[in-house]
Amino acid sequence: MSSSSLITEPAAVSLEGYVGFDTITQQIEKKLLKRGFHFNVMVVGQSGLGKSTLVNTIFASHLIESKARLATEEPPRQTTEIQTVSHLIEENGVRLRLNIVDTPGYGDQVNNENCWEPIIKYIKDQHSAYLRKELTATRDRYIQDSRVHCCLFFISPTGHALKPIDIVVLKKLSEVVNVVPVIAKSDSLTIEERHAFKQRIKAELVFHNIKLYPYESDEDDEQEQALNESIRELLPFAIVGSERNVTIDGKAVRGRKNRYGVINVENEEHCEFIYLRNFLTRTHLQDLIETTAQIHYEAFRAKQLLAIKESTNPSSASTASQPSAAATSQDTLPNSPPVAVSPAMGSPAQSNQSVPAFG
Ligand SMILES: Nc1nc2c(ncn2[C@@H]2O[C@H](COP(=O)(O)OP(=O)(O)OP(=O)(O)O)[C@@H](O)[C@H]2O)c(=O)[nH]1
Ligand SMILES: [Mg+2]
16 A cells, blocks of 8 residues: 555545534634734835825825925935834724834935845844744744835836846845736826836846746746736836825825826726726735745745854764855854754744755
8 A cells, every 4th residue: 555545635524513613714703803913014126206195105004204205495304224113003893003114215326336235134124023022932922023024116117127136136035025016107108118128127127037026836826926916917007106285186196296287096997096006905915925834934044044044063063065155154043042942942933944954
């Protein structure tokens, strides 16, 4: 008898009376609702592309200060350091702890070398903080999640191509976080220009082998695959942001008014802001959180634990055919003493990953 025949799935049995385990989904829902959700979004891009403005447009309130002047005598404001703003928002009884990480625009210094480093460091620091909490002997039942779930990457609406600095930053970011590209201030492009620009950006991403979210996955069913395919078609979302309401047909809408008319941010014919918002809040919120844990954090975690293992057991490092880069990497948990880790310490959801067996 082959061993595979021992693990055949038993046929599902219908019960005669009602037992009630079908309420498990409601039970989970109740628990999750009580706990609430954490969603951490970061905005990255060159200076003045409307990053701070967009965040306020998506979540429809002044969550962070943008450079926009509310009165003409006000000086322009600029984001000068990484700022995290936390908000508790509620919709139909669902509480969402929304953390927005607003980053200063890069690219306007004389020397832009390594300008992305503080951003990458911030993302890795959150992974590191989570891992440290996970590895403490008396860890919390529920660890506060500050890992960045989605990084909105702002592309300047030049209509030409990605800038070399953008390619470098995109490459670095896509290794550590879910990156969703957007064409900023797309009101400056005509429909044809927008279309051609998108195609050029996509070709460049393929050429430079930059893999952005949503990723291809065998686990997705047909419906999910079709949805992700349509999102990939649309990317990068061509968006317009505004913190002001303008009146169209007697109705106040988010928009930008100029001499020749009004752009209604929420009108699909004007821009793709609504697609981005639906994608972020309605269709992919949970998947962005899950993918962060299962792909980006998992890769970080495996690398760190391997480094810890090698530092506590130097003989394994010297006998390994290829020493782990992590052992010498600056990514290694800062200030963390060598921890004696048992295999049981990993979180249950991550059991099938390539975390080394300690001991
Ligand atoms: N035309 C146009 N202007 C925009 C758009 N979004 C924002 N702006 C304007 O662009 C200016 C800069 O906006 P911010 O949101 O402060 O830009 P930022 O990317 O946060 O800037 P830094 O923090 O300096 O990197 C403001 O005057 C905004 O009103 C847009 O979609 N279209
Ligand atoms: Mg800003």
